[in-house]
Amino acid sequence: MDRLENPVSFPDRFIVHEHDVIVVGAGGAGLRAAIEASGAGVTVGVICKSLLGKAHTVMAEGGMAAAMGHVDDRDNWEVHFADTMRGGQYLNNPIMAEHHAKESPQRVRELEGWGAVFDRTKDGKILQRNFGGHRYPRLAHVGDRTGLELIRTLQDHGIHQGMEVFMEMTVVSLLKTSGRISGVIGYDRERGRMHVWKAKAVILATGGIGKAFRITSNSWEGTGDGHSLAYHAGAELMDMEFVQFHPTGMVWPPSVRGILVTEGVRGEGGVLRNSEGKRFMFDEVPEAYRNQVATSEEEGWRYVCGDKEANRPPELLTRDHVARCINREIKAGRGSPHGGVYLDIAWIKEKIPDASGHIKRKLPSMYHQFKQLAGVDITQERMEVGPTTHYVMGGVAVDGTTQQSCVPGLFAAGEVTAGLHGANRLGGNSLSDLIVFGKLAGEHAAKFAKANKAVEVDAAEVNATTAEIEKAFDRPNGENPFAIQSDLQNAMQDLVGIVRTHNEMELALTKISEFKRRYHKVGITGHREYNPGWHTAIDLHCMLTVSESITRCAMERKESRGAQFREDFPQKSAECGTFNLLTKKSADGSMQVVRRPIVPMPAHLQAIIDRMK
Amino acid sequence: MSQQPSPIVNAPSEATDATHTVQFRIWRGNASGGAFQNYSVAVSEGMVVLDCVHRIQAEQAPDLAVRWNCKAGKCGSCSAEINGKPCLMCMTRMETLPPGETVTLEPMQTFPLVRDLVADVSWNYRVKKNIKPFKPRKPDHADGSWTMMQEDVDRVQEFRKCIECFLCQDVCHVLRDHHKHDEFIGPRFLMYTAALEMHPLDIEDRVSDLKNKDGIGYCNITKCCTKVCPEHIGITDNAIIPMKERVVDEFYDPVTRLFRMFKSKKV
Numbered sequence: 001m002d003r004l005e006n007p008v009s010f011p012d013r014f015i016v017h018e019h020d021v022i023v024v025g026a027g028g029a030g031l032r033a034a035i036e037a038s039g040a041g042v043t044v045g046v047i048c049k050s051l052l053g054k055a056h057t058v059m060a061e062g063g064m065a066a067a068m069g070h071v072d073d074r075d076n077w078e079v080h081f082a083d084t085m086r087g088g089q090y091l092n093n094p095i096m097a098e099h100h101a102k103e104s105p106q107r108v109r110e111l112e113g114w115g116a117v118f119d120r121t122k123d124g125k126i127l128q129r130n131f132g133g134h135r136y137p138r139l140a141h142v143g144d145r146t147g148l149e150l151i152r153t154l155q156d157h158g159i160h161q162g163m164e165v166f167m168e169m170t171v172v173s174l175l176k177t178s179g180r181i182s183g184v185i186g187y188d189r190e191r192g193r194m195h196v197w198k199a200k201a202v203i204l205a206t207g208g209i210g211k212a213f214r215i216t217s218n219s220w221e222g223t224g225d226g227h228s229l230a231y232h233a234g235a236e237l238m239d240m241e242f243v244q245f246h247p248t249g250m251v252w253p254p255s256v257r258g259i260l261v262t263e264g265v266r267g268e269g270g271v272l273r274n275s276e277g278k279r280f281m282f283d284e285v286p287e288a289y290r291n292q293v294a295t296s297e298e299e300g301w302r303y304v305c306g307d308k309e310a311n312r313p314p315e316l317l318t319r320d321h322v323a324r325c326i327n328r329e330i331k332a333g334r335g336s337p338h339g340g341v342y343l344d345i346a347w348i349k350e351k352i353p354d355a356s357g358h359i360k361r362k363l364p365s366m367y368h369q370f371k372q373l374a375g376v377d378i379t380q381e382r383m384e385v386g387p388t389t390h391y392v393m394g395g396v397a398v399d400g401t402t403q404q405s406c407v408p409g410l411f412a413a414g415e416v417t418a419g420l421h422g423a424n425r426l427g428g429n430s431l432s433d434l435i436v437f438g439k440l441a442g443e444h445a446a447k448f449a450k451a452n453k454a455v456e457v458d459a460a461e462v463n464a465t466t467a468e469i470e471k472a473f474d475r476p477n478g479e480n481p482f483a484i485q486s487d488l489q490n491a492m493q494d495l496v497g498i499v500r501t502h503n504e505m506e507l508a509l510t511k512i513s514e515f516k517r518r519y520h521k522v523g524i525t526g527h528r529e530y531n532p533g534w535h536t537a538i539d540l541h542c543m544l545t546v547s548e549s550i551t552r553c554a555m556e557r558k559e560s561r562g563a564q565f566r567e568d569f570p571q572k573s574a575e576c577g578t579f580n581l582l583t584k585k586s587a588d589g590s591m592q593v594v595r596r597p598i599v600p601m602p603a604h605l606q607a608i609i610d611r612m613k
Numbered sequence: 614m615s616q617q618p619s620p621i622v623n624a625p626s627e628a629t630d631a632t633h634t635v636q637f638r639i640w641r642g643n644a645s646g647g648a649f650q651n652y653s654v655a656v657s658e659g660m661v662v663l664d665c666v667h668r669i670q671a672e673q674a675p676d677l678a679v680r681w682n683c684k685a686g687k688c689g690s691c692s693a694e695i696n697g698k699p700c701l702m703c704m705t706r707m708e709t710l711p712p713g714e715t716v717t718l719e720p721m722q723t724f725p726l727v728r729d730l731v732a733d734v735s736w737n738y739r740v741k742k743n744i745k746p747f748k749p750r751k752p753d754h755a756d757g758s759w760t761m762m763q764e765d766v767d768r769v770q771e772f773r774k775c776i777e778c779f780l781c782q783d784v785c786h787v788l789r790d791h792h793k794h795d796e797f798i799g800p801r802f803l804m805y806t807a808a809l810e811m812h813p814l815d816i817e818d819r820v821s822d823l824k825n826k827d828g829i830g831y832c833n834i835t836k837c838c839t840k841v842c843p844e845h846i847g848i849t850d851n852a853i854i855p856m857k858e859r860v861v862d863e864f865y866d867p868v869t870r871l872f873r874m875f876k877s878k879k880v
Contacts, residue, residue: 052738054683059688117769167735254661368685530727532678
């Protein structure tokens with residue numbers, strides 16, 4: 001504290017907190033990490049950008065993948081592991097994928113012990129549903145509101161575990177002393193006061209980056225905060241070129257464009273059709289999945305009904321592929337009136353009695369969402385859907401056994417990390433990722449905090465950071481932060497979207513530099529209390545960092561693989577399959593992209609993959 | 614502003630789509646005072662009230678405070694009062710409001726004001742923490758799992774749809790008009806308690822708390838909470854009334870009490 005009292009404004013202007021472990025983010029990963037660390041006997045603070053229980057996890061719909069084998073007893077962790085690696089086009093960290101596949105059933109059962117109430121099988125077990133890229137029905141779910149169940153369960157259990165929760169506060173910088181994490185600095189929305197949280201270890205669990213794009217399923221919070229915090233603190237980001245465009249977002253009315261339509265619709269038998277009424281997903285099946293896909297509509301329906309002899313309908317291929325096929329149909333002029341394609345679940349009334357009741361029971365929030373926002377009754381009518389920016393596979397590079405980054409004391413879990421999903425994430429693997437790796441991060445951050453003494457925060461760093469984010473108040477006539485944000489979103493959507501080319505991305509980089517110049521002139525009106533303009537200005541810094549990282553990596557990866565499709569390099573390249581791309585901040589402050597060989601596949605895991613080919 | 618800002622994402626990207634202009638009257642201020650201010654907004658087909666607020670924020674009042682997250686009725690953040698009625702702003706389409714009339718927007722009135730449309734809902738979090746947490750019976754199986762039938766969890770699942778928007782708390786006259794925040798936990802948490810009490814695995818007893826601490830007797834079943842619930846949960850009929858019945862059984866009915874001594878607590 002002594003060192004901190006020197007600067008003029010300190011400590012009056014700062015509220016100082018002290019914990020062993022600080023968790024930044026209170027979605028599934030953050031809460032699971034906080035529960036684990038609290039249980040390990042260290043003091044824990046959780047900082048949430050919104051109110052507790054409102055994090056983006058709440059939007060997850062379809063389910064969480066865990067090879068419990070309740071619906072199909074042929075399922076086990078080996079099949080789940082092989083599915084995850086195949087979906088990620090083998091750029092995944094196999095150690096993480098193995099741990100994930102082995103651990104997730106246990107983590108799901110644990111939730112039940114904390115009060116979660118999953119849908120049930122006829123014999124009273126947790127029910128599992130079909131999803132894209134998963135060989136067997138594997139997703140534990142609650143209708144189409146699984147994320148709500150997950151976050152509420154963790155929240156209601158977590159508040160009794162001793163953690164201190166800081167709601168509506170945003171972290172703007174990680175603090176380091178002698179190369180180690182010493183805490184974080186941020187502000188509260190309500191009053192605009194600055195806070196310093198001293199900590200021995202910090203866990204980033206800040207989620208995704210969707211707000212860097214115009215059409216996204218992400219809420220305002222998904223501005224890549226953790227990615228940016230880690231990068232500027234000297235950690236490495238990995239696989240940032242891989243941004244998942246979910247095939248089915250709403251396209252109409254315009255104000256709801258991008259809002260997610262769960263893959264569960266297809267898991268329950270929903271089919272995709274173009275304006276000619278054709279099920280276009282049968283037109284193209286990737287080589288790696290040829291043996292797993294139905295050859296007729298009739299076989300696809302039998303799969304949905306649980307026929308073990310049948311293969312999956314092509315609508316349940318991986319998201320990268322389905323999104324590209326939809327894009328192709330739209331570009332070829334076979335789209336729907338509002339620039340999407342048709343997703344039809346109403347057709348199952350030809351197959352089952354009381355289809356309307358079934359749809360409302362299995363997909364209640366989809367029914368609700370379309371009825372209320374688009375005036376469409378999905379039990380009777382087709383939905384219009386199109387791709388939406390949904391998830392980033394890339395993130396902080398961590399050690400797959402501890403979740404620690406290359407910065408001592410800095411851990412990460414959930415969407416903000418890279419490694420598990422490789423070039424493309426399977427639906428349902430995100431919620432299980434949160435609870436499996438949230439737990440791991442919490443465990444190791446607590447260990448780190450017990451093994452290491454606290455280091456004092458650097459007052460100069462605290463003051464410099466504060467001065468930086470307050471500058472905007474001195475420029476009441478500066479650039480409008482909302483306008484810069486909107487221009488950035490348009491640039492990323494149009495130039496670094498589903499289909500990419502070198503020239504367009506070069507243009508994107510030029511634009512990003514221009515946005516950075518404008519960001520330095522950003523101005524704020526009003527005062528510090530709950531001022532969205534100011535908050536957006538601060539978030540812009542993060543969005544610009546992740547946008548540059550995505551663009552630079554996408555340019556460097558001269559191939560098409562998983563979520564990255566390069567029109568100028570439409571094929572997969574064997575050479576590009578040997579490395580992951582890392583983004584690092586170099587000494588002069590510029591962004592550097594380097595190749596790192598992929599994590600070698602242990603022999604016992606290679607054997608599984610070969611067997612499941 | 615030095616330049617013409619473009620509307621932010623989630624508001625329609627072409628203002629030229631606008632079909633008409635709507636007048637808004639929005640509360641601006643904080644705990645120490647404030648007033649309504651007028652804004653006119655270009656509205657296009659399909660827009661919801663939250664889109665209009667965002668458009669005002671992007672083009673006219675960047676410091677207009679509003680709380681929101683998912684914009685799809687799933688997180689329960691954007692609760693406010695539209696023309697005096699508690700609603701989610703993200704799920705209220707402009708077409709559903711009376712045409713040609715000024716739209717009045719206010720923060721929820723039952724909670725203290727933070728700023729503009731943002732209310733301080735922290736009381737709700739304190740209330741929840743005081744309710745006895747879930748306590749499961751021993752697992753039925755060696756792997757730590759339980760057997761539960763779908764029909765046994767249907768009712769609890771209905772309650773667990775709650776998105777904690779607190780609109781039911783906002784509308785409840787026990788809180789809104791009589792300010793019984795210290796004696797009454799409100800419909801949200803009566804239902805939360807019901808969800809725990811009806812959970813097939815739970816072995817905790819919260820019935821005496823309902824009577825003595827949570828103020829269930831204050832509820833006189835006007836069903837205002839049920840009417841505003843955006844998830845259409847039967848708060849009064851399915852949660853509160855059964856809990857009132859349990860309180861009656863436990864504390865006021867000697868025959869039932871005697872009978873219950875011979876059977877397990879959970880029914």
